[in-house]
Amino acid sequence: MSAKVLVRDLQKRYAGVDAVRGVSFAIEPGEIFGLLGPNGAGKTTTVECLIGLREADSGQLEVCGLDARRHPQEVKQRIGVALQSTSLQDQITPREALKMFGAFYRQRTDPETLLKRFSLIEKADARFDTLSGGQRQRLALALAFVNQPELVMLDEPTTGLDPQSRRELHDDIVQMKQDGCTVLLTTHYLEEAERLCDRIAIINHGRIVAAGTPRELMAQRRGAQSVRLVTGRPLDLARLAKLPAVQDVAGKDNEAVFHTTAAAEMLGALTQWLGTEKNEIIDLQVRAASLEDVFIELTRDPEKR
């Protein structure tokens, strides 16, 4: 089966700035694909080009087997979108909204089904301005499903939600995948991406800087582990950096953060050095690199490295 979404060498400039400079990726049917990147990296622009809110300058955009640049209206028939914040008229009720938006499409889902699925039955006839943030976001998701889409694009769907609502939304997204839907998710919560996404692309300065499964991305750190060290007296960071298997030292005074590729060797040398210096270890943590470490590593401004 061919890819649900195929982006090849997408370019988009505005106001003289290259927002997207040759982005390429593919999303396979039935997977949850995460597009990550810092603010202004180009992920929103990429998504907006895909859903027809913006016109790409060049590149190939294929959605559900259709040329998205030539048939944006047809693409809209097949996809569902939930933006970061969906605002509707204050006086509209979820039931009315689902019915009206359904009328905009050839294929539609019964509003009752969607109200049930997104736990909005109790609020079905409440005005939009009385809904909580979580309820509004669930309504936004329900609206993305009114046309029985093959692909849904969720742009930072959990931003601004409380932890409970966020967890409920995560369950909804997993359910979408189980229902056979393909999901494109943008987020800046890395643990969310790590937990939900089958594959991830990290975008920075308008380019894809890394792509793969979360596990693959974490492995890119070549098994490097993060170390956090707190001592009784101030540390000589320059001396610390010279110890075997110690990299990327940062910190000040009694505290240091660094990476290591060989934890056992590093620990031996470290305890020996601190023992001769008579400097007590207050806290020492060694842990595997997380997606966050990978992300920060990849998107860090080169000058600040």
Place this chain on the structure above:
Amino acid sequence: MNALLQHLGISLRLHLRNKMALLYGYLFPLIFLVAFAVLYRHERIPLLRHMGELLTVAVLGGACFGLPTTLVSERERGVWRRYRLTPIPTWAVVASTAIARYLIVLSAGLLQLGLALAIGMTFPEHPFDLFVAFTFVAFAFIGLGLVIAALADNVPAVQALGQCIFLPMLIIGGVAVQLAALPLWAQHVSAFFPGRYAVEALQATMSGSGLGGARFSLLALALSGIAGCVAGAKLFRWDAQQRFSARGGKAWLVPVLGAWLAVGLLAEWRGRIAIPVDREVAPVARAKVEVPPATITAEPVAPPPVESPAAMVGASASTDTVTPPPAGPVAVMTPPAVTPVEPVVPERPLTPPPPDPLWMHITQKEIDALDYNLPPDHGIVSPIAGRDEEAEDYMRDQVESVRSKLPFWPPGTDGDDLRCVRNLLYVAAVPDAIQLPVERYLPRVVFEYLIDTYPREKLTKILTWIAMTPEQGMVIDDLSDLGVEGTAGDPMVVRERAYLYAIKFVARLTGRVEE
């Protein structure tokens, strides 16, 4: 189509749930209606002469404030951005929003009409034409509303922009202030705004000859509407951040302004600027001074006291809406409903020697039967300055000039007494009708002149007779010979004011009002 209907249905439902929208859409026009009813409470048929203005205000409010406020607030909060993620085309959303707004202003118009009928207005003369005219007016202003929505980035900007169009149109565009009361330059300006044509078209169907006489206004409204809708659709923005420069710019404003300009120029070219003067008004009085009075007196010479049908020339346009006062003799109560004909000027030799004028037979009972329930002397309808009240400096010269010219003013000196007194009343009535600053002082001048000229008893009888037969005679609506510029344009108003002054003078002469 289903999408359009669904969106239309929701738009209407949301409108009914929105308190602010209801306030703007219905309460606002009703406030105008009540205000006009109070302001013009002394007119015989409540509000009939003002429904054109009132309906225009309702449509203006709904289309230039309501419509863009809804559109811009929805766009501001991102509702339109959400629509844009769906396959519904732009035109369908704009069309259903415009249709919804049309139904909303239509309901507001019907509400106004219903309320006006309830307080005693007569049924519109041409109801179907009224519906057609209303639709044209709504179309023109909804187009304008779409342009405002496209230009404004946020709701306060809508309010500001809307006021910039609404207020001038109300005040110098002929919507809330009668064009007749405005200087000529303002009448020229008004020709370039659609408000004037809206009032003209609507009023023609309410109390005029129907749409046949309002073709130019309909054309003007259609042009503004088409230009507005095209520009509104072309300038349409899904979200406020979308700048114009990227998409052909504000060049689409050109057709809108172009349409207004074209209509105004066309009106200038066809000489439609001056307000249409009713046929009932006597031919412009300027020639009066040079020509022998017998042929151009304001009231065509006819055997008094029963003013012949010839004297009623042209009055049929309004007589069917005028209820003659109850006490009047039957002979003059039923003016012939003839089609207007050229004034017949009977030749003098044929005029039989006048028998006793009918006013001579006025009885005390008839004087007592007049309706002395009058507007206050210091109000805006039929004001009279107090006896020792002095005009402000800047008006004093004009007042004194009228005082000195009055004894030599042909319409007030030539012909029989009844005609002279009636004509002199117009010197008080016309400035009142057009609300000149001197409107308070000239009635005092006229009253003093009348007292000095006529015996009290005779004057009382003549004035009573005039108050009983206000629809008789020709109206003089041009006092330029007396140095008073401006015309009321509507003989009915002048007649009404003359009627009120006649009674006010009687009230003074008979001691009902102490001075």
